[in-house]
Amino acid sequence: MYAVFKRELFSLLNSMMAYITIGVFLLVSGLLLWFFPDTSILEYGYAELNGFFSLAPFLFIFLVPALTMRSFAEERREGTYVLLASRPLTDWQIILAKYFACLTLIIFALIPTLLYYYSIMQLGMPKGNIDGGAVAGSYIGLLLLGGAFAAIGIFASSLTKNQVIAFALAVFLSFIAYSGFDALGKIFAPGIPEDIFVWLSVNEHFQSMSRGVLDTRDLVYFITFMLLFLGMTKLVIGGRKW
Template sequence: MYAVFKRELFSFLSSMVAYITIGIFLLVSGLLLWFFPDTSILDYGYAEMGGFFSLVPYLFMFLIPAITMRSFAEERREGTYELLITRPITLWQIIFAKFLASLVLVFFALIPTLVYYYSISKLGFPEGNIDSGAVTGSYIGLFFLGAAFTAIGIFASSLTKNQVIAFVVCAALCAFAFLGFDYTSQVSALGSIQGNVSSFGINQHYTSMSRGVLDTRDLLYFLSFTMLFLLFTRLTVGGKR
């Protein structure tokens, strides 16, 4: 499993795709946080990162599909998929290795954004006047959100050998998982179950963690969601095997 993980990770790092993708993510998030009038924290006037954490999930909908689209699709396109599945490791080990390699890249993309926290803390009046608990909870929420989106991306990549199709499918599924249940819950015909429908969506649980309160229900939700899509990947890869 470690060999597959290392090969997958170094495959990303040896290509320009990972650096360009992460660079664009950091550039756009920086512009949205500091320069664009509608989202700039300098215009907002308060030392808090709520605006940043509300924007990042939408950036993840493009960053993570770009990272994961090649996981299985490229193996099939280059003809190395058959060699991979005949190695003396289980399908679960292959799936987890690819999942962890992609998640490590997402983690690498988040690390430079800690500069935003440091800068905002220094700009606060008095200095350091920022809710560190809420920031910590939001970063933990982002990590679990990234894990959920990464599992979706691995699943989407297992469906096809075309990376573009894998990207589009992943982006669509991530958007629906994050926003679809919230929009569906607004349908008046659902009546008393509107709140229950929205609880199936990622947004409600991510928002809860962003308040700085780590509820076991939210953690279990993200873990269950991630494992569900990894199971779908296992069924897809196993069926094609």
């Protein structure tokens, strides 16, 4: 499994798409956070990163599918998945190796954004006046959100040989998971149907973690969400092999 993980990670790092995608994510988040008047922290006047953490999920909806779209689609298009499947590896080992390689790149994309936290901490009055617990919870939530979108992207990539179709499908499913259930919940009057759709929304659990409180229910939700889409990927891959 480690060999497949290393192969997949090096393959992503050797691809310009990964650098372009991460670069665009950092560029757009930096511009919106510091330069554009409507979203700039300097114009807002408060030492907090709520603007970044409310913006990052929508950037992730495009960033993560761009990283995952080639996972299985390219293997199938080039015919190399047959060689990979013939090795003494289980389907789960192959899926998890590709999944963790994409998750590693998501972590690489988030590490430079810690500079935002340091900058806000230095600009605060007094210096260091920032809610570190809320920031830590938001970063954990953002990492879990990236993991959820990566699971969706891996699943979408397993369905087709075309990377563009895999990207578009992953973007659509990620958007529905993040914002679609909230919109469906608003259709119903307050009650059990609305509560169900709100609970299914990824956004609801991400916002809960962004408050700095790590609730086990949110952790269980994200883990279940990831396992669900990785499990569906296993069914697709296993069925095709059969």
